[in-house]
Amino acid sequence: MVAAPARFSDLPDYAFPRLRKLLDAHPPGGDPVLMAIGEPTHPMPPFVADVLRESVEEFRPYPPNEGAPDLLEAIGAWLGRRYGVRLGPERLLVLNGTREGLYNAAMALCPETKGGRRPAVLIPNPFYQAYMVAALSVGAEPVFVPATAETGHLPDYGALPADLLDRAALAYVCSPANPQGAVADRAWWLRLLALAERHDFIVLADECYAEIWRDAPPDGVLAAAAEAGADPERVFAFHSLSKRSNLAGLRSGFVAGGEKGIAAMRRLRAYAGAPLPLPLQRVAARAWADEDHVDASRALYRQKYAIADEELGGLPGYEPPAAGFFLWLRTGDGEAAALRLWREAGVRVLPGAYLGRDDGRGNPGADRVRVALVAPCDEVRRGLRLIRERL
Ligand SMILES: Cc1ncc(COP(=O)(O)O)c(C=O)c1O
Structure with missing residues (x-):
């Protein structure tokens, strides 16, 4: 037998089978409010x-x-x-x-x-789990860098030892960040791009929120x-219709970056990729050309930010997110909190530890839960009120 x-x-x-294992042996303590999965x-x-x-x-x-x-x-x-x-088609891949x-x-x-x-x-730690599996698949060493309240919820790559940075080939960044809702501003990006130039690594920016x-x-x-005049081969941005257009089931996104890197990805896809069916590409083209539905969806999320402020404002574990649709609530033991919320109130949230990794200094998500604001507004209010009462 091959090993x-x-x-x-x-x-x-993966986080969701783990959540099922944690919760599903217990009946919900009320009419369920689903706030675990980030599905628009x-x-x-x-x-x-x-x-x-x-x-x-x-x-x-x-x-x-x-494409x-x-x-x-x-x-x-x-x-x-x-x-x-302005990027031509040679710098884009569907x-x-x-x-x-x-x-x-x-x-x-x-x-x-x-x-x-x-x-x-x-x-960054916590992180979207695909980054880690990507690193392991190519035999690279994944290095988890805290993205906590102390670092503004973004990873401080500049604080890593120079020797490690010299060994870095890729750096993933998520902005707006899942799960923290933090946003990298221009100065943050410029610092990262200068660091990438100094230590010769590529930035993979996940901007799907x-x-x-x-x-x-x-x-x-x-x-x-563009402002920095950075080498385009160092910079790749990933965007998606899943969140922007509420089309997670369409499976449509793109990457934009340097012509050579895009050509390398395209070449690999020609051997091993599964291109998006043409009718779905037509839907995607219409969606990227339209802003009305995006504005309407954003208006709904703004109502939910306001509901979160109303229901949780003033609680020490609540920080209003700048973007995205998650709350990254500090609750003490996140697994215990998720279990209690489910058993006592039927509120389903994700323990923060499932999105982080113990890097030797502990798991930065261990004392948090992630709450997705994807349900209708009245459901979101009901869920947040129950969270406030229980925690
Ligand atoms: C941070 C982050 N990146 C990437 C994705 C993947 O999105 P998709 O493949 O639907 O474009 C998600 C989805 O939840 C996400 O949260």
Whole structure:
């Protein structure tokens, strides 16, 4: 019998099976309020069915690997409107959602060695779990860097030892951050880009929550890179329709970056990727070209931010998020808190530890729970009120 690969032996179960194991042996202590999974439930854009109907014949051919020209054009135009950057199709690659792109970027861009040593991949802690599996898959060392209240909920890569930074090949960043809701501003991005230049690593910026914000649109790495005149081959930004357009089931996103790096990813996809079916690419093109449905969805999230402020404002464990749709509540033991909320009130939240990793200094999510504000407003209010009463 061939042995299973050791590089994944240390992998914990994914967060949601772990949550089921924790909670499902217990009946909910009330009418359930689901606040664990970050799955948008706001209305889909109104044009989805029409576009699908018009393009249904296009399920017949194989879809283009690099993305249909009209989709690439719509994405390029959106990047221009949103960030003031102009990128042609050679700098864009269409993805089946950002998760696979965040994973495959490491496949395409991480070298076997750096300076003769095993490369490091820098990962914020807590983090979206695909980053870690990507690093392990390419045989790199995942290095977990605290993104806690002390560091403004973003990783302070500049504080790492120079020797480790020299070994870094890739650095993942999530802004707006899941789960913390923190946003990297222009100065933060510029510092990171200078660090990447100094130590020769690539920045992989996961910006899939960029369109869900409270007061001002979050800055993006591409705009900062343009200001800094950064080497485009160091900078890759990932965007998705899952959150922006409430189309998680469409599986559509893109990566924008340097022409050579994009070509490397495209080449790998030609061998091993699964391009998005053409009718779905047509829907995606319409979605990137439309802002009305995005504004409407953002207005609903703004109501939920206000509800969170009303229900939880003043509690020491509550920090209003700048963007995204999660609360990262400090509760003391997060697993115990999640279990209590479920058993006593039927409120389902995710223990923060399931999103973090013990880096030797403890798991930075251990004393938190993540609360997703995806349900309708009255449900969100009911859930938050129960959380306030119980915790
Ligand atoms: C931080 C982060 N990155 C990436 C993704 C993947 O999104 P998708 O593959 O739907 O674009 C998610 C989804 O929950 C996420 O929270």
